[in-house]
Amino acid sequence: MARKKLAVLLFAAIMLIGLAGQSFVQGVPSAEAKEKHAKTLVMGTSADYPPYEYIDTAKSNEIIGFDIDIAKHIADELGYNLVVKDMDFNGLVPAVDSGRVDFVMAGMTPNEERKQKVDFSKIYYSAQQLIVTNDKNIKEIEDLKGKALGVQLGSIQEKEAKKITDKVDEVKLEKRNKIPDLVQELQTGRIDAAIIEDGVAVEYLNKNSKLKAFVIPNTGSAGSAAAFPKGSKLTEQFNQEIDKMKESGELDKLVQKWFKIEKKDSEKEDTSGIDFSAISIPFILKGIITTLKFVSVSIVLGFFLGSLLALMKIAKFAPLRWFADAYTSIFRGTPLILQLLFFYFATPQLTGYEISPFLAGVLTFGLNSAAYISEIIRAGINAVDKGQREASLALGVPYSKMMRQIILPQALKNILPALMNEFITLTKESAIIAVIGVMDIMRRSQIVGADTYRYFEPLIVAGLIYYVMVMALTVLGRMVERRMSRGD
Template sequence: MQKRTYVLLSLAFLLVFSAVGAVLHMGGHQAMAKEKHKKTLVMGTSADYAPYEYIDTTKGNKIIGFDVDVAKHIADKLGYNLVIKDMDFNGLVPALDSKRVDFVMAGMTPNAERKKKVDFSSTYYQAKQLVVTDDPKIKTIEDLKGKTIGVQLGSIQEKEAKKIADKVDKVHIEKRNKVPDLVQEIMSKRFDGAVIEDGVAIEYLNKNSDLRAFEIPDSATAGSAVALQKGSGLTADFNQQIAMMKKNGELDKIADKWFEPKSKKKAEKKSIVDFSTIMPSVPYILKGILTTLKFVVVSILLGFVLGTVLSLFKISKVRVLRWGADAYTSIFRGTPLILQLLIIYNATPQLTGYKIEPFLAGVLTFGLNSAAYVSEIIRAGINGVDKGQREASMALGVSYGSMMRQIILPQALKNILPALMNEFITLTKESAIIAVIGTTDIMRRAQIVGADTYRYFEPLITAGIIYYVMVMALTVLGRMLERRMSRGD
């Protein structure tokens, strides 16, 4: 009885911790929304596209940039507070289509495919297309023969890269989710170059003396516009404000602030590994621990409770319950976790109209997925308990529910505790994939720091150390529970 009480107290502690985390999470949103207007507009963006939108990790979690300043100006003039949501670029149009955001500003160029799903304002900035490379021998598109060039997935630069491939033989095109990924691939010598628009490329050229660029001849002049929901009543208002900003010089003023070329002074040669470069951004990465812990704790609780129910279904004498539990386990163990995450996050608004938040989508995905594995672990533990225990309970007239709750499950839990802790540790590590839906956990923050500093080894190793410490803490907790239960306390 004491063992059962101890386990329940442990779970209660986890529940309290998650509740506290949820309160802090809500408090953060309230603070963000505390502005001078009563109405709010939600802007979707991909904050890896400096100087359009990016995060200065040395100064906190704030998204800044050209698009942000333009959006703030327009929102203020229209009488709205501005709330910004960060996500992958290729998820922006789906987010707008599913009404998760009111508008999108991310250096996005209107094209026929996008216009089928969303409306666009008039253009507010014109850009040129460049090939960025670190190879001094590549000076024209003809020099790209037999080379590999990168483009951002879902961007206008994809079409420019295809035009190059049509003109030059044996040009291989690779796609990545983010522009910083393209630059990193160039620096890692996996790409020979990348197609990036001038307003973005200038930031990388200013910060890295090894990079150079040339303009693509006859390239389409990309015009950035605001993407809005289909049939949005805000389109006319945005067009009016953009026209006014062009007329009074406000757009030029903001553009000069963000697109002004910086000194071409050659950067100092840094050592291969230099953690001092990212030290100012380490507090930013550490803030992701709270997000990761909240996510992991709630997912573990959901997975354990649902897994227990499924395990009881699997040993039930009711065939329908056994079949349903086995089918559930088969589906969640037989499909990739990231596929389940994207289905829940992207398909839920399409099927139900409910705008599911990234945190909730992640918790549901990992909780439901973990339940499939936990159910098998608990089922094995229950089957491992001596059948004489059940027979004795039945002979004494103990009800099935009391027998499972007070006799069988406590013994099973003692036997399967190492396997359960292993599942929880695995979930903690796998939680890093929630970065793909824009949740600012440890991994996402490490990637942002890498994009901001152009150094990836140091922030990723820092993230690895944080995950390792968390896993070791879980391991110690598991051993403490094992020792406590083995003593029969």
């Protein structure tokens, strides 16, 4: 049995090294791009904002759109390869401020709050703000009285919404992380209207016959600009290239390419009902590999660190017990998503180390899981008959050998169900890493929803995948439990 355990541990260690190595490949330019330029620029964006930036899930994993084309053109002119990182919109400014990305292009409008954190380029595109609704009775701003109005969190539309609430009574403001979330809330009736930029709204209006829109009076947008770290030399370089694109007509060509209006009622798609053929299931399935890598490495890290913490908690040396108890208290006493965002955004700011989303997720979940696993293992060790310890000490068996060969094997047999439950919980909670842009199952299902304007189907597919993974872990746990019960 000891040899079998050793083989399993060795395999886990090899898998840890291999998977961790593969994870750092994410975000690296293609070999073709490497040959073109020696330098690289990292751009942050939120790929749920067609036609500015999005993923056509039926065709590829590549982020495309108006902003992407502009960024590629400018980066190429400046002699850089472009790497695009996808993340939540409200995390873009912190990403620039902490140095996680070199710049941001995401249909972002400069405002005073953002200018305090980052520098902006010249405006490269100006737009109008629209009220989008499926309520036939909402035809002007005053009709929003007593209605629920949705906006994207941290966006310029949020400022416009506050102006409306100051002017019209009883307007309930609802904030969501993404524009697709707002459209989904409109379709389900949770909100009555949403403020969306005209270039983005066109995509939804063309594909949903139930939606209509009108322009908010006197709210010409300040326009979209690229955001840079304070004092970055890239700001002036981008300004010069934006001027060149305007003068040459290159910018107008891209506007025509991405903001073409094809609003014909006969061609509108009805997104009501259930139709799994309308979504790209293979695109979601590709996220299984990323999720399995993440969960596998996190489980290995959590188990080994949890075992060490458990031994520290029963040690006679008081400072070890204090450290282990403080560690457990911190990780059990704070929200998991807070820990994830801390590792992802604070690490570059505090240490200057550019931590990858995958590594940030592994550290967060591994360290968090270790706190719970340590308590499980400690309880298992304490449950072993004290007489066995006394007998081992009486026979002169060293403490380390006693724990490794006598106490821990018995403890593991007793706590196996609890350990498997922790691993299952970790597998389900891994969906949280979608908020930092890791292309796991959940993130891909969200992207499919944004691309197809359907949300029920991709979420059902994602749910089924997680269910199958959890059931597989459950069966595996029962198999191991039966083998251990036979004393193999």
